[in-house]
Amino acid sequence: MAKYLLLKHYRGAPAAVNDVPMEKWTPEEISAHMQYMRDFADRLEKTGEFVDGQALAPEGAWVRYDGEGRPPVTDGPFAETKDVIAGWMVIDVDTYERAVELAGELSAAPGAGGRPIHEWLELRPFLTEPPTITE
Amino acid sequence: MNEALIRSLTPSVLAILVRRGADFAAAEDAVQDALVEAVRVWPGEQPRDPKGWLVTVAWRKFLDATRSDAARRRREDLVDEEPAPGPVPAADDTLQLYFLCAHPSLTASSAVALTLRAVGGLTTRQIAQAYLVPEATMAQRISRAKRTVSGVRFDRHGDVATVLRVLYLVFNEGYSGDVDLAAEAIRLTRQLAAAIDHPEVRGLLALMLLHHARRAARTAPDGSLVPLAEQDRARWDTESIAEGVVILQAALARDRLGEFQAQAAIAALHADAPAAEETDWVQIVEWYDELARLTDSPVVRLNRAVAVGEADGPRAGLAALAELNDSLPRHTAVAAYLHERAGDLATAARLYAEAARKAPNLAERDHLTRQAARLNASRLKRLEGDT
Numbered sequence: 001m002a003k004y005l006l007l008k009h010y011r012g013a014p015a016a017v018n019d020v021p022m023e024k025w026t027p028e029e030i031s032a033h034m035q036y037m038r039d040f041a042d043r044l045e046k047t048g049e050f051v052d053g054q055a056l057a058p059e060g061a062w063v064r065y066d067g068e069g070r071p072p073v074t075d076g077p078f079a080e081t082k083d084v085i086a087g088w089m090v091i092d093v094d095t096y097e098r099a100v101e102l103a104g105e106l107s108a109a110p111g112a113g114g115r116p117i118h119e120w121l122e123l124r125p126f127l128t129e130p131p132t133i134t135e
Numbered sequence: 136m137n138e139a140l141i142r143s144l145t146p147s148v149l150a151i152l153v154r155r156g157a158d159f160a161a162a163e164d165a166v167q168d169a170l171v172e173a174v175r176v177w178p179g180e181q182p183r184d185p186k187g188w189l190v191t192v193a194w195r196k197f198l199d200a201t202r203s204d205a206a207r208r209r210r211e212d213l214v215d216e217e218p219a220p221g222p223v224p225a226a227d228d229t230l231q232l233y234f235l236c237a238h239p240s241l242t243a244s245s246a247v248a249l250t251l252r253a254v255g256g257l258t259t260r261q262i263a264q265a266y267l268v269p270e271a272t273m274a275q276r277i278s279r280a281k282r283t284v285s286g287v288r289f290d291r292h293g294d295v296a297t298v299l300r301v302l303y304l305v306f307n308e309g310y311s312g313d314v315d316l317a318a319e320a321i322r323l324t325r326q327l328a329a330a331i332d333h334p335e336v337r338g339l340l341a342l343m344l345l346h347h348a349r350r351a352a353r354t355a356p357d358g359s360l361v362p363l364a365e366q367d368r369a370r371w372d373t374e375s376i377a378e379g380v381v382i383l384q385a386a387l388a389r390d391r392l393g394e395f396q397a398q399a400a401i402a403a404l405h406a407d408a409p410a411a412e413e414t415d416w417v418q419i420v421e422w423y424d425e426l427a428r429l430t431d432s433p434v435v436r437l438n439r440a441v442a443v444g445e446a447d448g449p450r451a452g453l454a455a456l457a458e459l460n461d462s463l464p465r466h467t468a469v470a471a472y473l474h475e476r477a478g479d480l481a482t483a484a485r486l487y488a489e490a491a492r493k494a495p496n497l498a499e500r501d502h503l504t505r506q507a508a509r510l511n512a513s514r515l516k517r518l519e520g521d522t
Binding site for chain 2 (some may be wrong): 045047048049127131132
């Protein structure tokens with residue numbers, strides 16, 4: 001009963017084994033990929049392990065406070081250096097091993113040529129509430 | 136229309152249907168139907184025996200549903216063998232529900248969810264809120280759990296230890312929606328203690344009461360963690376402590392020690408000290424030795440190292456700590472604390488910062504970060520004083 005964030009990066013992670021940009025896939029390959037992700041989420045809802053998931057636009061801006069009475073500064077998008085988060089999913093599972101197993105399955109989503117992408121996903125545990133008994 | 140009354144009756148009505156041979160999911164559906172009927176009818180005239188009324192209506196709903204079911208023949212045979220409804224000892228039925236919900240074939244999270252639903256009478260929405268997952272997810276978790284135990288027939292008691300483990304998990308869950316899971320766990324454990332005579336059930340109940348008694352003092356108004364030694368003992372709930380101690384003493388007198396009784400004994404020794412420095416650490420170390428013998432858990436040995444540090448000094452604590460694997464949760468935090476007490480502030484500050492990075496929850500992380508900052512600030516001051 002612990003929550004984990006599965007984070008999908010566009011950049012920043014080591015290259016996927018089957019590393020072909022999505023725009024070079026066939027439309028059928030893209031559909032198969034999307035279907036895989038939907039099926040994965042549906043299945044986790046049925047096992048009672050799904051919490052939430054969203055896709056994110058690849059481009060964002062950096063925003064910073066610029067002093068009293070001035071509008072915030074925006075900058076970027078620093079395309080070459082910035083890590084870009086493609087999407088995330090939150091799961092609630094019994095063990096860390098189960099979280100790793102599910103992340104592995106998600107990484108096996110089909111890509112170019114219908115073969116698994118083998119992309120790297122980041123797996124981060126949520127910070128929880130402190131347990132009632134601590135000493 | 137008394138909602139609390141309905142909630143308190145639901146589990147035992149469900150238990151009676153299950154005992155009569157209804158499978159779990161069908162029984163629950165029938166009970167839900169009966170509750171809907173009660174909501175409709177009772178405001179006009181509440182029956183004199185609300186539970187009997189609910190059992191009768193739920194059983195009728197169950198029969199209606201199963202008659203139109205494909206498995207009708209088998210179930211009707213079952214109904215024929217069943218004696219006519221009559222007064223039954225409620226405790227046995229509810230007890231059966233505890234064992235069913237903590238069945239070894241369920242995962243821990245499923246067992247917890249099912250127990251809160253069936254024995255606790257909470258709604259799926261309430262449980263989902265308490266565990267911060269979507270209602271649909273929790274509904275699936277519960278219906279899977281029900282399917283898993285649907286074929287289980289009870290001809291003998293299940294394992295008490297499994298039931299206690301589930302209740303302990305509920306109690307230890309820090310989350311809270313509109314349901315206080317700690318209070319709920321105490322209520323359920325109390326009910327179990329009334330139904331079954333077992334020293335470890337009493338031990339767990341005592342443990343919960345003793346810890347719950349300190350809850351108001353455990354966090355500052357801003358939500359930050361207050362360590363045991365710094366807690367305002369005037370804010371401890373003395374009534375709960377007294378009740379916990381009485382229950383524990385009666386359990387210990389039975390001379391069948393278990394891990395919950397041992398844990399409760401440690402909690403009682405803390406609760407007993409009028410001030411932190413008057414804590415009987417020597418006796419606490421002895422109880423940790425008992426506990427280590429019963430569980431052989433590395434976490435217990437880590438806590439024991441803390442106690443040794445208090446009883447025999449930080450050097451002895453560090454020696455006890457050195458025997459343990461440093462990948463244990465809170466190992467670094469304990470090392471930081473003992474190094475600070477031994478006067479090695481530089482090491483302590485470094486370890487506090489490292490422990491903060493590894494902390495599993497926000498309150499602990501903030502607490503440890505503050506400890507590191509406090510030591511760094513005082514070291515800086517000392518250095519400035521030197522020059």
